[in-house]
Amino acid sequence: MVSEHSREFRAREGFALVGVVIAFGAVVVTALGLWKWFVRATVPVVLNWPGGSWAFGVAAGVIMALGLLGAWRLSELPVRGAQLRRVGHKFGMTVCGGTAFAVLMYVLASVPGKNCPSYRDGCEYIPGTGSALIACLATSTLLGWGAYRIENARAEARQARERERMRKLRKKGKGKTREAR
Secondary structure (H helix, E strand, O other): OOOHHHHHHHHHHHHHHHHHHHHHHHHHHHHHHHHHHHHHHHHHHHHOOOOHHHHHHHHHHHHHHHHHHHHHHHHHOOOOOOHHHHHHHHHHHHHHHHHHHHHHHHHHHHOOOOOOOOOOOOOOOOOOHHHHHHHHHHHHHHHHHHHHHHHHHHHHHHHHHHHHHHHHHHHHOOOOOOOOO
């Protein structure tokens, strides 16, 4: 049997859980609204810098590609040692990936939404946002593809050197397993 005290405790836990979910939802909605307001307020200034929207898009694409490249490199490194070193490694990976994600979200938030009519305040089209988005995506794609190709070429060269080393060892009779000797 469930006691009266236990039922009361469950009800309190349920109300607390509902309150936490509502508070978390309010924080998320507020953060998204503040982010959209920040982007819509700063994009006209950023797009009027020298070089215009194309230069901003290229710069955003470079930052995005370098952030993703840094996160990729850090994710491949083995982490050994002290707890502080592991925490620093994870922090670096988070900063690199977060920077790339934030730049992408900044550029995407500058473009008006699909269901956002241009007559509403805060929904008007800002000239240059489309070209900035295209330049950002093209630059990050090309840099990412280039980094991928370079990494593959290095890996193939390493594998070729290792195959050549093993071939030379076998030629001398030293590349055999212990059972074969």
